[in-house]
Amino acid sequence: LVRIVRTEREFDSLHHAWDDLLGESDARIFQTYEWLHTWWTILGAPDPRRRLFLLMIYQDEILVGIAPFFCETVVVLGPLRYRRLLFIGKDTSDYLDLIARRGKEEFVVDRVARYLADHRTEFNTLQLEDIRDGSPTHLRLHETLLRRGFAGERFLSEYCPRTYLQNTWEETAATFPKSHRNRLLKRMKVVTEEMGIAFEHVTDTASIEGAMDEFITMHQARWNVIGHQGVFAQSATDRFHREVAPHLHRRGWLYLGFLRSKGKRVVGDYGLIFRDECSTYLGGAIGDDEIMRQSPGIVLLMTIMKHCHTLGIRVYDFLRGTERYKYNLAAVDVPNWSLLMYTTPGRLYPIL
DSSP, X not given: OEEEEOSHHHHHTTXXXXXXXXXXXXXXXXXXXXXXXXXXXXXXXXXXXXXXXXXXXEETTEEEEEEEEEEEEEEXXXXXXXXXXXXXXXXXXXXXXXXXXXXXXXXXXXXXXXXXXXXXXXXXXXXXXEEETTOSSHHHHHHHHHHTTOEEEEEXXXXXXXXXXXXXXXXXXXXXXXXXXXXXXXXXXXXXXXXXXXXXXXXXXXGHHHHHHHHHHHHXXXXXXXXXXXXXXXXXXXXXXXXXXXXXXXXXXXXXXXXXXTTEEEEXXXXXXXXXXXEEEEEEEOOOHHHHTTOXXXXXXXXXXXXXXXXXXXXXXXXXXXXXXXXXXXXXXXXXXXXXXXXXXXXXXXXX
């Protein structure tokens, strides 16, 4: 049985069922109900071009899969337009995918592909981006859609570097490239010991709102000074992160870290923690030149990595982007994938 969810009211009722399925799947933080429901409420539903197309997959009355899609109408030119299916959470999320109960991936993919084939008149393209490497479903979905008459391809879209943590911080630091290791560790010592800059991990629920306020100010300051808008320049995006942060914190999934100089927060990292992985989502800094010369953002990341060892974290994920500093911290490239499928083979932009 496949049930399609098309209204916000139906979506609102899915929290418990979603959580139960998530616990039996290999889903990541960006596929949690908290992240995707908040995204849809703030960034999806208000746009009249977007409508829910969320598929719930059941076997013997047990929820075994979710395809968190929405349909978006794209204007090409004047009256010419087409409709595409996308993952809820697009653009703000680094890993998206179908959610499938372990051992039921093939069943879920088959039912999703069958439903899409039977309802292909409702959309023209399937544009699924930021699928993590190792996804248990995306290869099957591509192959199954091809068999059902779709055309299209699977391709590498970008990399999300990550560092695999060792048993101790000292062992992890030893994996840093020799050409950078001593310099980085010396800088960490200078900042945290000689300059007396203290690390802070925000855990108090009452402090989350204020900490997010400070972090957003830091992030915007960091990017504005070099002529960029910053992630929070758009009011809807700003609101999304302010609203999702407390939800994540209540589940133990938010990691806000700062460095303090003379009691004032000068560097911040907005991170996410889920299962045995910690990721850095965004960074920010607002401090004097003396502090900034020591690359305190890198020091903060190393300090968080060191803290991760005490939390049982095995992977530190830098998410999308191939900036050099990530590889100096022993990161290795992990690809993200995309699927672009057409309901009508041979037509790049099927016009409605």
